[in-house]
Amino acid sequence: MTALLEVRGLTCGYGGGIVLDRLSLTLEPGKVMALIGRNGVGKTTLMRALIGLLPATAGDILLNGSPLSALPPDARARAGIGYVPQGREIFTALTVRENLLVGMSAAPAAAPSALEAVLDYFPVLRARLGQRAGTMSGGEQQQLAIARALASSPRLLLLDEPSEGVQPSIVDLIARTLARIAASTGIGVLLVEQDIGMVQQAADRCAVMDKGRIVNELDREQIADMELMRRQLAL
Template sequence: MRKDVLLDVIDLRAGYGGKPVLQGVDFQIREGEIVAVIGRNGVGKSTLMKTLIGLLPTDAGSINLRGAALDQMSAHNRARQGIGYVPQGRDVFPRMSVLENLRVGESISGHPVAGKLAEIYRYFPILEERADQRAGTMSGGQQQQLAIGRVLMGAPELILLDEPSEGIQPNIVQEIARIMVELNRETGVTVVLVEQNIDMIRAMAQRCYVMDKGRIVAELDRAQLQDRDTIRRYLSV
C-alpha cells in the first residue's frame, strides 16, 4: 500500500540577505521513508534544512506537512507540529548534563511522553551510562547520539539530520546509521538527512535527491544508491 505524503515542498526559494540560495526546490517525502539529500558543498543543502525547520524565512514557494502549510510558522511551532531538527555541528548544551539535554528535548513537545526516556536509552545506551556527565565533555560521536536522542524526546514524526557524520569516527558513523534504520523500522519515524559520507548514505537511505545550484536535479532509487561510483559522481560535480 502506498504511503501518504508527509512533507511536500513546492518551488521553495530562500537565501541570506537578499541573495538567493534555494531557487525553486521541489520534492516529496512519504511517511516512514529515509531519504538523503546529497550534492557538493555550497549547493544549498544546509540552507534547505534551515528553511524547512523555520530558521530561515521562505522567500517564495511552500512547505506543507500533511497538507498544512508551514511557511509562516516559527521554528518552535514547527517542532510542536512534529518536526525534529539535528543541526550540523550538533549544538548540544555543553554545560548541561546529558539528562538535562534530553529533558530540554522533552519540553519541545509540550508534554512528557511516557516511556520515551527509557526508549532513548535502549537505542543509545551510552546516554544512560553518561546521564550525569556534562555534554561538552563527550566525544563528537557521543554528542551526535545525544543530539538525536534530544530530538527524539519530543516524539517527532519527521527528523531532519544535517551532516550527521561530520567530525565522527567511521565506526560510530556506522553505528548511528544502524540505530537510525532500526528506529525507522520499529517506530515508523520519517528521516531526511543531508550527508556527504557515502557509506552512511548507502547504509541509511531508501532513496536520494541530488541538489545542484539551489535545485533538485536528480532522484536516485535504492539500486542506484548501491553504486558507489554513481553517488561519488553526484558528490563531486
C-alpha cells in the same frame, strides 16, 4: 503512500540573493531520504528553511498536509519537526539527562516513555545520564544530539552532516540506528550527508542537489553503486 513532508517550489536566500530556486521534494513516513551535493548548493539553507529560521519568498512546505510556511520555529517544533544541526550544539555544561529533558520540553505532549525509547536506541547514553555532555567523545555527543531531538517525539527528523567529527565505527552505528528508527516508528528522516557509506547504510532514497534544486533522485539499488554516488557528488 501519503507524503509526510512536501516541499513545493521553495524559493529563498540571503540578502536578496536566491539560494533555493523552486526546489521540490517529498518524503514518506518511515523512510530515510539522504540529500547530497557539493558545498554551497543549498543543503543547509534548505534545513534552515524547513525549521523556519529562513523565510521563504515563494513555495510551500507541508507536514502531513498542513502548511508550515507561516509558522515560526517553535511552532514547527511543536508540529513535529526535530532538528539536529551541523556541529551538534548540545548543552555541554548540562548532563546527558538534562539535555534529553530539554528535548522533551520542546514538545509538552511528548509521551513520558519518550526518554526510555531514545535510551533504547542509544544505550551508551543510559550509562552516562549523570555525565556532563561536554566531557563525552564526539560520537557520543552526536548520539546525544539525535536522542535529544527524538525526545520531543517528532514526526520528521532533520539531520545536517551527522558524520562530521565522528569516528567511522560510530558513523556506521548511527546510520543503522536511523534506519531502524524510521522503519520501527514511522518517523521520516531527511539526512544531509557527504559520507557515502552512511548514505548507503541509512537511506531508502537519495536526492541530489545542485544550484538550489533537486536535479536527480536515486533508489536503493542506485545508492549502492559507489561509482554512481561519487559522480553525483561531483556534479
